[in-house]
Amino acid sequence: MTQTVTALFDKRADAEAAIQSLVQAGIPRETIRLTAGREGTAHSGSAYDHHRDEGGFWASLKDLFLPEEDRYTYSEGLSRGGTMLSIQARDEQAGQIAGLLDSSGAVHLDEREAMWRKEGWSGYSAGSAAAGATSTARSGAPASDETIPVVEERLQVGKRVSEAGRVRVRSYVTETPVQESVTLHDERVQVERRPVDRAPTPSDERLFAEKTIEAVAHGEQAVVSKEARVTEEIGLRKTTDDRTETISDTVRRTEVEVEDERGQVSRTGTTNTSSDRGR
Structure with a gap:
């Protein structure tokens, strides 16, 4: 929901400085409206007559939907050379905006009204703004061009993307003990002694020569190697579903x-x- 925050400044420079403060605080410039009064006007002490100014300040504030007494007061302030700011703000922004306007030198309307009354200003009464127009219509004269606006709110539903969940796939390495059995063969060399009793043969003629015989024993050892194989692939794929939500x-x-x-x-x-x- 939105509401209108208004403020009156004695000097236009102060109002423009307030606009800069609002913009720096994040208030969109297009939501801020400045209405300048008659600068340098010497006030005579009599109340501002909105009946003679239907095309001026009184009419210019019509679309702000201000209460009649506030519209009457702001019209008086504009006629005295003041400057008015009106800001269309969200409800949660209204307090911040009001504080910025006060710190920028906005007029305290209750105190200002009391000062004007001492100068002869009659102020607002229940018939101040409407009685003249009503009596004119009853007398047969052309009615005022003042209208009652018919305001209608329309529901606007948009869409925004928000995160509804997250899936993360991460790979890491683990070690698992494994066992395999393998049969290994080992050779052993044994010295055999056999007793004999025979006559030397021709091959034994060199019995007394030096001779060496040897045998090499072999043994099998386990040989380990590793081979990496891709056994599975894991990936992510998004699917979409449509749903209807009633607001x-x-x-x-x-x-x-x-x-x-x-x-x-x-x-x-x-x-x-x-x-x-x-x-």
Whole structure:
């Protein structure tokens, strides 16, 4: 929800400095409106007459939807050379904006109204802003061009992307003990002694020569090697699903009721209805 924050400054320079402070605080410039008064106007002490200025300050503040007494006071301030700021702000920003306006030198309206009354300003009364227009319409003269705006809120639903979950795949190395059995063969050399008793043969003629015989024993040893094989692949893939969500909220609309001297009543968005009063 939004609301309008307003402030009055004696000097336009102070109002422009306040705008800079608001923008630096993150308030969008397009939400800030400046209405300049009559600078250098010498005030005579009499109250500002909005009836003579329907095209001026009184009319320029019409679209702000201010209460009649506030609109009357701001019109008086503008006629005295003041400058008005109005800011369309979200509810949670209103307090921050009001503090920035106060620190920038905004006028305290209650104190200023009291000072104006001492100077002869009559101030706002229940009939100040509307009585003249009502009596004019009843006398048959052309009615004022002042209108009642019909305001209607419209629900706008948008979309934004938010994180709904996260999946992370991470690889790391582990070591697992394994065992394999293998059969190994070992050779041994044994010296055999056999007793004999025979006559020497021709091959034994060199019995008394030096001779050496040897045998080499062999043994098998386990040989280990490793081979890496890719056994599986893991990846990530995103799929999308569509869902319909129903948003429920309320919107406001201004209803205007018009009743004429015959008692006929009509409302915005409906056809005329008659109460038969005056018939």
